Amino acid sequence: MGMLKEFRDFAVKGNVIDLAVAVVLGAAFGAIVTALTQSFIMPLISMVIGKEGVKDLSFTANGTEFPYGVFLQALINFVIIAFVLFLIVKGLNHLQRKKEAEAEVPKAPELSVTEKLLTEIRDNLRR
Numbered sequence: 001m002g003m004l005k006e007f008r009d010f011a012v013k014g015n016v017i018d019l020a021v022a023v024v025l026g027a028a029f030g031a032i033v034t035a036l037t038q039s040f041i042m043p044l045i046s047m048v049i050g051k052e053g054v055k056d057l058s059f060t061a062n063g064t065e066f067p068y069g070v071f072l073q074a075l076i077n078f079v080i081i082a083f084v085l086f087l088i089v090k091g092l093n094h095l096q097r098k099k100e101a102e103a104e105v106p107k108a109p110e111l112s113v114t115e116k117l118l119t120e121i122r123d124n125l126r127r
Contacts, residue, residue, distance in 0.1 A: 033080050037073060
């Protein structure tokens with residue numbers, strides 16, 4: 001019973017739930033990028049190279065076919081995903097630095113009762 005409770009405590013911690021959400025969003029984002037490359041980028045490349053698609057690119061050596069087009073398409077997907085993640089992390093780092101800079105602004109020290117009274121007297125004398 002103790003191990004089940006430990007597992008439940010572990011599973012409901014914020015980090016595990018955040019990780020699960022990130023994995024699901026990452027898979028969905030991967031599907032979007034794959035659709036983007038297959039629907040837009042690959043047809044543009046196909047127009048340039050004159051083949052039906054990048055996936056069809058291959059070469060044969062000693063009777064063995066090497067379909068390097070599949071690798072190229074996966075590489076393009078990876079570069080797009082890596083670039084978008086880079087932009088997201090860069091934006092988050094910028095926000096974090098901005099928040100840290102705001103937190104580092106020194107606040108005026110709290111005045112004691114005597115200092116407050118002396119400040120009041122000084123201000124009244126100036127008037």
